[in-house]
Amino acid sequence: MKSLITTLLILCTVSIQLSAQTEDEQMLRKIFDEALTNSKCYSNLRSLCKDVGPRLSGSEGADKAVVWGEKVLRDIADTVWLQDVMVPHWVRGEKETCALITEDETIPLAISALGSSIGTGEAGITAEVVEVFSLDQIEKLGEENLKGKIVFFNRPMEARLINTFDAYSGCVDQRSSGARTAAPFGALAVLVRSMNLRDDNLPHTGVQRYGDDTKKIPAVAISTNGAKQLSRSLRNDPNLKVYINLSCKNNPDKLSYNVVADIIGSDYPDEIILVSGHLDSWDLGEGAHDDGAGTVHSIEVLSLMRQLDIRPKHTIRCVLYMNEENGPNGAKKYAAESKEKGWKHAAALESDRGGFSPRGFSFDGAGDINKKLLKYVEQWEELFAPYGVHQFDIGFGGVDIGLLKDQNVPLIGFVPDSQRYFDFHHAKNDVFEAVNKRELELGAATITSLIYLLDKYGVKIEAN
Amino acid sequence: MKSLITTLLILCTVSIQLSAQTEDEQMLRKIFDEALTNSKCYSNLRSLCKDVGPRLSGSEGADKAVVWGEKVLRDIADTVWLQDVMVPHWVRGEKETCALITEDETIPLAISALGSSIGTGEAGITAEVVEVFSLDQIEKLGEENLKGKIVFFNRPMEARLINTFDAYSGCVDQRSSGARTAAPFGALAVLVRSMNLRDDNLPHTGVQRYGDDTKKIPAVAISTNGAKQLSRSLRNDPNLKVYINLSCKNNPDKLSYNVVADIIGSDYPDEIILVSGHLDSWDLGEGAHDDGAGTVHSIEVLSLMRQLDIRPKHTIRCVLYMNEENGPNGAKKYAAESKEKGWKHAAALESDRGGFSPRGFSFDGAGDINKKLLKYVEQWEELFAPYGVHQFDIGFGGVDIGLLKDQNVPLIGFVPDSQRYFDFHHAKNDVFEAVNKRELELGAATITSLIYLLDKYGVKIEAN
Numbered sequence: 001m002k003s004l005i006t007t008l009l010i011l012c013t014v015s016i017q018l019s020a021q022t023e024d025e026q027m028l029r030k031i032f033d034e035a036l037t038n039s040k041c042y043s044n045l046r047s048l049c050k051d052v053g054p055r056l057s058g059s060e061g062a063d064k065a066v067v068w069g070e071k072v073l074r075d076i077a078d079t080v081w082l083q084d085v086m087v088p089h090w091v092r093g094e095k096e097t098c099a100l101i102t103e104d105e106t107i108p109l110a111i112s113a114l115g116s117s118i119g120t121g122e123a124g125i126t127a128e129v130v131e132v133f134s135l136d137q138i139e140k141l142g143e144e145n146l147k148g149k150i151v152f153f154n155r156p157m158e159a160r161l162i163n164t165f166d167a168y169s170g171c172v173d174q175r176s177s178g179a180r181t182a183a184p185f186g187a188l189a190v191l192v193r194s195m196n197l198r199d200d201n202l203p204h205t206g207v208q209r210y211g212d213d214t215k216k217i218p219a220v221a222i223s224t225n226g227a228k229q230l231s232r233s234l235r236n237d238p239n240l241k242v243y244i245n246l247s248c249k250n251n252p253d254k255l256s257y258n259v260v261a262d263i264i265g266s267d268y269p270d271e272i273i274l275v276s277g278h279l280d281s282w283d284l285g286e287g288a289h290d291d292g293a294g295t296v297h298s299i300e301v302l303s304l305m306r307q308l309d310i311r312p313k314h315t316i317r318c319v320l321y322m323n324e325e326n327g328p329n330g331a332k333k334y335a336a337e338s339k340e341k342g343w344k345h346a347a348a349l350e351s352d353r354g355g356f357s358p359r360g361f362s363f364d365g366a367g368d369i370n371k372k373l374l375k376y377v378e379q380w381e382e383l384f385a386p387y388g389v390h391q392f393d394i395g396f397g398g399v400d401i402g403l404l405k406d407q408n409v410p411l412i413g414f415v416p417d418s419q420r421y422f423d424f425h426h427a428k429n430d431v432f433e434a435v436n437k438r439e440l441e442l443g444a445a446t447i448t449s450l451i452y453l454l455d456k457y458g459v460k461i462e463a464n
Numbered sequence: 465m466k467s468l469i470t471t472l473l474i475l476c477t478v479s480i481q482l483s484a485q486t487e488d489e490q491m492l493r494k495i496f497d498e499a500l501t502n503s504k505c506y507s508n509l510r511s512l513c514k515d516v517g518p519r520l521s522g523s524e525g526a527d528k529a530v531v532w533g534e535k536v537l538r539d540i541a542d543t544v545w546l547q548d549v550m551v552p553h554w555v556r557g558e559k560e561t562c563a564l565i566t567e568d569e570t571i572p573l574a575i576s577a578l579g580s581s582i583g584t585g586e587a588g589i590t591a592e593v594v595e596v597f598s599l600d601q602i603e604k605l606g607e608e609n610l611k612g613k614i615v616f617f618n619r620p621m622e623a624r625l626i627n628t629f630d631a632y633s634g635c636v637d638q639r640s641s642g643a644r645t646a647a648p649f650g651a652l653a654v655l656v657r658s659m660n661l662r663d664d665n666l667p668h669t670g671v672q673r674y675g676d677d678t679k680k681i682p683a684v685a686i687s688t689n690g691a692k693q694l695s696r697s698l699r700n701d702p703n704l705k706v707y708i709n710l711s712c713k714n715n716p717d718k719l720s721y722n723v724v725a726d727i728i729g730s731d732y733p734d735e736i737i738l739v740s741g742h743l744d745s746w747d748l749g750e751g752a753h754d755d756g757a758g759t760v761h762s763i764e765v766l767s768l769m770r771q772l773d774i775r776p777k778h779t780i781r782c783v784l785y786m787n788e789e790n791g792p793n794g795a796k797k798y799a800a801e802s803k804e805k806g807w808k809h810a811a812a813l814e815s816d817r818g819g820f821s822p823r824g825f826s827f828d829g830a831g832d833i834n835k836k837l838l839k840y841v842e843q844w845e846e847l848f849a850p851y852g853v854h855q856f857d858i859g860f861g862g863v864d865i866g867l868l869k870d871q872n873v874p875l876i877g878f879v880p881d882s883q884r885y886f887d888f889h890h891a892k893n894d895v896f897e898a899v900n901k902r903e904l905e906l907g908a909a910t911i912t913s914l915i916y917l918l919d920k921y922g923v924k925i926e927a928n
Contacts, residue, residue, distance in 0.1 A: 032624070032626070033624045036623045036624050037623050037624060159500045159501050159902070160496070160497045160500050160501060162496070162850065162851055162852065162906075164902075197901075197902060198901060357821070357881045357883050359852065386626065387626055388626065388823065388855070388881070390854045391852070417821050417852070417881065419821050419900060419902045419903050419906065420900050420902075420903070423900070436883060436884050436887070437661075437662060438623070438628075438661060438883045438884075439883050439884070442626075442883065
């Protein structure tokens with residue numbers, strides 16, 4: 001008798017497990033079907049790119065983006081509110097010229113000032129150039145070699161790295177810290193090779209930061225073709241000069257907003273599962289991949305839930321962060337308010353790696369949260385396989401959600417295929433047309449599927 | 465003592481296995497490194513697209529492509545030869561116009577004749593339109609509804625299918641068999657919705673085949689936007705007319721060539737491992753993804769082996785097939801000569817799904833060869849994982865190598881990400897600029913890696 005009961009119990013358990021599996025399979029299929037046939041993410045992206053356009057923090061575009069995000073989310077979420085954020089207000093200005101000057105000729109070079117760079121003054125800067133490949137070289141060269149010169153950082157991204165974000169990480173110190181490293185040795189300006197794996201004529205901007213006590217000198221990005229040309233020319237003529245003229249400047253900080261929208265959870269309204277992208281973008285393109293894609297992905301999670309009548313147990317919160325690019329003040333503000341008010345985040349996901357074909361997720365968190373989270377999500381690997389979603393790894397979550405790490409929030413980065421990302425990143429070709437509709441929709445479905453599973457089964461992960 | 469010997473033997477075996485694993489890991493790393501830093505596949509593709517250009521069988525472009533392929537391969541392979549192939553010689557001609565005519569207005573529609581379509585004659589065809597969604601509908605509608613009409617096949621590709629080739633397979637009968645199905649019922653011409661998952665204005669051409677005994681009627685592709693517009697207009701005005709004027713025609717067959725190049729194997733010179741793409745393309749674009757990518761992938765396998773000083777045991781043969789698009793006469797000729805001469809193919813691989821980020825391989829073959837081949841290759845799955853290559857499935861090998869199936873050749877299709885393929889397929893935007901350098905290079909490295917492993921460990925797979 002006992003053995004019969006045991007057998008029945010086992011059969012029952014197996015059958016419940018099987019039916020849960022089938023149910024989940026069916027729900028993921030529904031999510032993908034809906035995303036590929038009725039999703040609004042592509043038209044939302046068109047609207048964000050074309051109606052709003054570039055939206056650097058402090059700009060009119062950023063103000064419009066906040067209005068846009070609030071309006072789109074009001075049609076979907078239970079509640080939408082704006083969270084005040086003070087943001088930098090850097091403006092590029094009208095003038096942005098650069099030329100390579102040899103004895104024989106003057107050749108224009110395509111550049112873009114880096115975010116927070118000061119201008120050159122009306123007269124511009126004309127000086128000889130010292131080519132370097134790392135920050136370390138600066139100290140070795142010292143004032144005797146650098147004083148009165150323009151320092152040209154020319155270390156390329158490492159093409160052999162399969163994950164292009166690793167190649168970016170290995171290079172970006174030149175951009176973020178080049179000026180503050182070279183300034184103390186009397187350099188007049190820095191020119192930084194664009195973070196781009198292609199050879200083309202597009203300068204890629206991005207943030208750079210001055211030290212608190214170091215002199216501020218102009219900092220600009222030069223295209224990869226421009227960098228190669230300058231490097232070649234320097235070999236022929238080490239005394240050539242470069243002329244830079246920039247009218248960019250830093251205005252006083254401005255008030256802006258994170259846009260926060262919730263679908264309130266039925267069972268655990270106070271436990272938040274957060275999905276996010278950032279609303280701000282650089283000013284050169286339309287911020288389509290960076291981070292229009294993450295913005296519309298995050299909106300789409302709520303939207304698909306509504307369309308499929310998924311009523312979440314936890315509160316599903318979409319945060320469109322302001323000022324990721326040259327902040328992240330929006331993320332700081334959100335994390336501070338979360339800490340102050342004791343908001344409980346069951347998990348936080350960020351999409352900020354473009355709108356490409358989905359590959360998987362990377363898991364992050366304080367202590368061993370990343371490992372526990374990975375292990376937990378791996379149980380669903382087979383559910384994702386039919387959609388080509390196969391990468392489940394420990395790794396970076398995202399800049400914005402990263403600030404929730406010390407609140408022990410399990411963090412998830414959405415990982416699309418990385419090969420094309422840096423073709424567009426922070427450059428003027430990061431426009432709506434660079435995003436493929438299906439790839440974007442598959443990303444939205446992938447993220448929604450994981451959020452669905454996390455909500456259904458809960459996330460009870462705590463740091464050791 | 466015996467147990468000591470056993471232990472030693474086990475240790476020895478384990479250590480040999482480990483070192484083979486490490487050796488293979490290192491070799492794949494070298495292949496990927498070389499492909500990402502010194503590969504010629506991207507510049508070869510530029511040359512094929514820009515110096516040669518479109519290369520439909522029978523065209524001057526196709527003749528130039530043969531010369532191009534032979535020249536490129538002469539610098540790499542031990543032997544290069546041309547295999548005679550008689551190919552169709554269809555020409556689009558100058559005139560290709562279409563208009564939607566209502567009582568109020570005449571609206572031009574973007575069309576492209578389908579390959580092998582006859583022209584309309586000078587006066588063109590003006591007739592009412594019957595919209596259908598499947599071949600089955602034709603017989604049901606019958607002569608009373610179709611006689612004197614233009615049949616408009618408007619079944620869209622199924623967006624819900626994750627593999628876009630499945631969506632293509634589910635639709636392409638309209639294009640390949642629309643005309644021969646509708647002609648017996650008195651239809652004057654067929655208009656076929658382009659095989660494209662996007663909404664845009666580009667007609668996508670492709671092959672269509674007349675029946676041996678059926679009347680030939682003109683057959684054209686209409687863009688997806690055009691198809692939607694026509695469908696809408698028909699709802700408002702079922703009696704609207706469409707005007708089509710085409711000057712395309714079929715000329716007598718012409719002599720052309722497959723280009724065949726070998727690196728002779730050191731141990732098994734008579735056992736061939738074949739890699740292939742097709743050299744011909746449609747005439748509208750530059751055939752960059754279809755199949756410039758497969759062409760340069762296949763060349764690159766030999767090239768990377770040379771650059772890395774890999775001396776294969778088997779003969780590695782690169783075949784650039786002629787006339788895949790409206791044939792496949794090149795493949796037929798190659799298979800026939802193989803059968804006649806008893807060539808032994810250890811395996812054959814085809815790359816004809818574009819130059820996108822690699823995902824994996826599909827395995828094909830007579831009887832249970834596909835399953836055995838899959839099982840054999842799966843032992844190397846972990847070697848491919850660091851490169852994002854994760855799909856190893858039973859599936860279609862390729863049109864050209866498919867003709868070797870009845871010679872019991874194990875067949876392998878290279879599988880890149882499929883999401884963007886039909887944005888470009890057979891349309892004028894299939895140009896060099898649509899291919900990403902890194903994605904192309906990663907594909908070349910992925911294929912080369914598998915060919916390397918197959919050569920090193922051999923392929924002893926036979927049909928049951």
